[in-house]
Amino acid sequence: MKATRSVMQVLLTVVGAYIGICALLWAFQEKLIFHPRPVLRTPPNPPAEPIEIARGTVVLRGWIVNAQSEGPLVVYFGGNAEEVSRNVENWAARAATTVLVNYRGYGDSTGSPGEAALKADAVAISGWARSRFPERPLVLFGQSLGSGIAVLASPVVKPDALILISPYRSVEHIARRTLPIVPVRTLLRHRFDAQTAAADLPRTLVLASERDEVIGFKENRAMIEAINAGTGGLVELHTFRLFHNQFFNHAPVWQAVDEFLETI
Template identity: 40%
Template sequence: MSRILVSIVVIAAALYLALCAGLWVFQRALIYFPQPGSADSATTQMRLVVDEAQVLVSVRPRDGPQALIYFGGNAEDVSANLPQFAQAFADHALYLMHYRGFGGSSGSPSEEAIAADALALFDQVYADHRQVVVIGRSLGSGVAVRLASQRPVARLILITPYNSLEELAARQLPIFPVRWLLRDRYDAWKYARRIQVPTLLLAAEHDEVIPRASTERLLQQFAPGVARLEVIPGTGHNSIAASPRYLPLLRKGM
């Protein structure tokens, strides 16, 4: 092998290792895209103090046993759902969690931090409402299914869900050893196996972010008879909530 060829190989290897190091260091900047809260200042907010972080939750209070907890996507302002949910779920108290770094919450997002915050929120809500429906959309579907495997939720609804984030990342970055680099894996399949409550998986027909195959692999992880899949035709990953079938299917899942 010539000296020039050796030099090219060494430079290419060094560049590849540098890119791997960059993915390791900056990976969370590629997963989470914090958004400010857009709801008006009159919106009721609950403040959770968890591990020295302050996590904000947009709330529509309601007395009674029924409540809904919502976990959004990786670039979602969850408070924007509040007017729509308030009309659709009139009998439920609503709790929409802003991940760390999102919507005024302090701290930085990570899988373990968000999972801990989700448990803290559920425990506080469950003290006042004994029938808690948990909804997770996109990234939040992984948060929701993990929570439902650890707490007595009444029902579980997963919107545009995935089997695992590792699987999606490997599809997007096939030349990198994602299995060894990824810190936040969101292995929804692992927690789905433990779910015993009625579960609805809601998919977009033309989801350009999460392949249908990933959603269907997750569906197969649930025990027989626990989960079912509904596909909303003519929708994409970010347009599913605009479909006239979206809220009726959510209500049906509850």
């Protein structure tokens, strides 16, 4: 009897801990997914012209880099812990005009991030950029979290091309790999289900790494297969041996980007 009571106590403790973990994941998932960063150093103007885009009561702030360029128009969506001005020097070296706008709550943008808001903002930013540079071919460029945002905006925006660094099918797929015993589908409020748009994408450059410790090359591959299955094989893949946050510090990555942009 005493042994049975001890087993029941252990089981209740385990179940209670499991329910507690699930409750914490539900309550604090925004803090797990979104990691806003401030602007640490205002980039020089030129080449970075500050811009503001009003979205109701929210103001999105960022920069246009190389506004006088005659190359393609690139709209960039960053990672979940990225303040987009940190790579202005790299963007300034491209033969393109790049629009960098921080997500809600990131940098000097107001508001709070969330999937629905970020997807709607992506469409609005792309529309704003296209209206300012209507003669330019438009490229949506997303890294990590931003790759899913670029993909999900694409069917509405209809860009001429996509560039994706470390793409994924959905946040759910990433979370299930990390938390296999947690009912992720039930708990997750911000899915960023990029694979649902895979059949409606333009020509796409994918930059991925077998050493990616955050999203993982297997997940990159799965998203590439989804895009190719839906589009008839429009993905151009370049692979590297880099950790997740090393892409923009690697000259061959930018060489692949430049060569792709030259063909747009």
